[in-house]
Amino acid sequence: MFEIHSPLPAVDPSRVEKALRLLHRSLGPSKIITSKDGCEPFARDESEAVGRTPDAVVLASTPKDVVLTLDCARRAGVPVTPRCAGTGRTGGAVPLRGGIVLSTLGMGDIKEINHHDRVAVVQPGVILEQFHDAVEREGLFYPPDPNSRASCGLGGNIAENAGGPRAVKYGVTRDYVLGVEMAAMTGPLIRMGRRTVKGVVGYDMTGLFVGSEGTLGVVTEATLALLHKPDMVLTLLAIFPTPHEAGRAVAAIFRSRICPRCVELMDAGALQAVRAQGVGIDPLAGALLLIEVDGEGPACERDMERTGEACVAVGALDVLVAQAGTQSARLWAARRELSPAVRKLAKYKLAEDVVVPVSQIPALLEKTEALAERYKVRILTYGHAGDGNMHVNFLWDDPADLPRVLGAIENLFRDVIALRGTISGEHGIGVLKAPYLGLEQSHELVSLQERVKKVFDPKGLLNPGKIFPLRV
Ligand SMILES: Cc1cc2nc3c(=O)[nH]c(=O)nc-3n(C[C@H](O)[C@H](O)[C@H](O)COP(=O)(O)OP(=O)(O)OC[C@H]3O[C@@H](n4cnc5c(N)ncnc54)[C@H](O)[C@@H]3O)c2cc1C
Known part of the structure; x- marks a missing residue:
């Protein structure tokens, strides 16, 4: 673990005490965790964001529990952080100042x-x-x-x-x-x-x-x-000598008037992580597209053929149709496990989820190569190339390299915006991307959103420090 931002001051103990008293009175003890061991897991999510162990975790099981918890937080003046399963990648569910974490995972009907x-x-x-x-x-x-x-x-x-x-x-x-x-x-x-x-x-x-x-x-x-539910789903695997041909293939598929339901790209580094999971991939492959088409039987088969032809036309080394069931399931399992697999390749990892217009994917790949060279940092890229949403992963082993990595990330964001893309496609801003909001959005737009937030949450107690940097 490394500290990417400084921890924020803890909540005033007298407020915490008041919040705990109110919570116990409103909800009873069975829905509240206050032990350090019990609260500690709620200080993190699946990102590198640094939180404080919450002072209390409420395990809501009804909408009324949620309303009562927010009421207690408001009356005590204590921050409250909503949480579901804690798989977020930008620290959205991480309580920056402690206070109350409000888990809604128990409301599962x-x-x-x-x-x-x-x-x-x-x-x-x-x-x-x-x-x-x-x-x-x-x-x-x-x-x-x-x-x-x-x-x-x-x-x-x-x-x-x-x-x-x-x-x-x-x-x-x-x-x-x-x-x-x-x-x-x-x-x-x-x-x-x-x-x-x-x-x-x-x-x-x-x-x-x-x-x-x-x-x-x-x-x-x-x-x-x-x-x-679509009648048929077919999975295709296209391998390419380098990510550049794979990037060009994405635009070529759409040019041939096919809209696959998934087009996932993996570069050579990502393939290394997939191979490490025991999935055999042609050693000549320097990049891969994992593609799914769906629809009614004959139309789906026709789309699959035309997708394969589009890949070959821009230099695919091979196009394979995954046999239904096991082969396709194995490929998707490897894809879904890619993030933890990549994490094993180095001591430290930061992953960004930028988006560029599909036609700019080759340009994005060139930019990431240039950044790796300029900042002397290992970068590997994979992601939802069909909609231009690429996960750019920065890997390093020496903690002293962090400032260089952060320099590369800021420049990645600048490059993406110059390519008319956006700095987050799906992981959100959370706490980790809050410092970069102003790179993409004007001061007027950010302050308009801050005013909207104030209407819903006048005292700034609901998930403070997310999206907009916290000023304490
Ligand atoms: C291996 C891996 C792969 C991933 N792949 C993808 C992907 O392909 N696409 C993608 O979009 N994301 C992906 N994610 C990110 C993450 O899974 C998503 O952001 C997901 O939507 C978070 O859901 P969660 O239940 O874990 O939410 P949490 O992490 O608990 O919370 C996320 C945010 O939602 C808020 N929140 C939680 N519950 C509530 C509620 N009841 N009311 C209001 N706000 C609430 C929290 O405050 C926080 O800001 C991936 C994560 C991992 C670890």
Whole structure:
């Protein structure tokens, strides 16, 4: 572990004492953890963000628990950090000053799956993979699929507007959230949105809420849109001598009027991590595209053929159709495990999730090579190339190299913005990217968002320090 930012001052002990007294009175002791050992795991998520051990963790099991917890926090003047499964990559669920962590993972009911309306009503603690399985058993389909789907929760997905490999064809979480019930610091539960495809009444508050990273309110229920499950899914593996041909192939596939549902790119370094997981990949491969097409049988097979042809036309060494079931499942398992596998390649890792227009992927790959050279840091890249969302991983072993790595990261962000991209495609700003917000957004836009935050949370107690740098 290394310290990428300094810890913030702890909450005033007299306020903590008051908050604990109020929490015990409102919720009873069974839903509150206060022991150091019990609270410690809630100081971290799956990022390098440095938090303080919370003073209390509330294990909410009903919307009322959430409302009462926010009320206690407000009355005591103590910060509260919403949390679901803690798989976030930018420190969103990390309590920077301690205070209360409000876990919604225990609110795990799928309340309804409705065929006729093609909607589901869920609580925030439902694990995404369990939700996928439940809707697919009914012949329905919920496309958002972050690679953490076996462990992340729908509340966290909504708060982060999570994406994933299938976003290229189906979009991201926001495209499926029709309505939300949430608790804000200002009082009772608020329902926003709708249950229908259409609905234009008032501002699109649901759209604003999705992706707000737990800074505006706490999701207690959501109404999600569903599609019909595609008849057929085919997986293709295209190998290339270098990432540049693979990058060019992405644009070539779309030029041939195919929209695969996933196009995942791995460069040579990422392939090394995949091979280390025991997946045999042609030793000539310097890059790979893992592609999925879906749809009705004949159309799906035609799309697969045309995708393969587009890859060969720009220099693929080989294109293989994964045999259904085991081979495809193994490839996807290796892809989903890539992040922890890459972590094993060096002592320290920082991973960015930048996005560029698809046509600029080759340019992005050139820029990352130039950064590796200039800053003498190891960089490997993989990600959801179909929508231009690339995970650029910085690896190093000597703690003294951190300033150089941070220099390379800032320049990566500048390059991405110059290529007309964005500094985060799906992991959010959290605490780790907060210092860079101003690189992409104007002062006016940032301060407008800060004013919106103030309306929902006048005292700045809900997840402070996220998105906007904390000034204490
Ligand atoms: C191996 C790995 C692969 C990943 N792959 C992807 C990927 O492909 N695509 C992608 O988008 N992400 C990916 N992620 C990141 C992460 O899984 C997502 O951001 C996910 O949506 C977080 O969900 P969570 O339940 O773990 O949320 P947490 O980490 O608990 O919280 C995330 C944010 O949501 C807020 N929050 C949590 N619950 C609530 C609630 N009930 N109400 C309001 N706010 C709340 C928190 O305050 C925090 O800001 C990956 C992570 C890992 C470790």
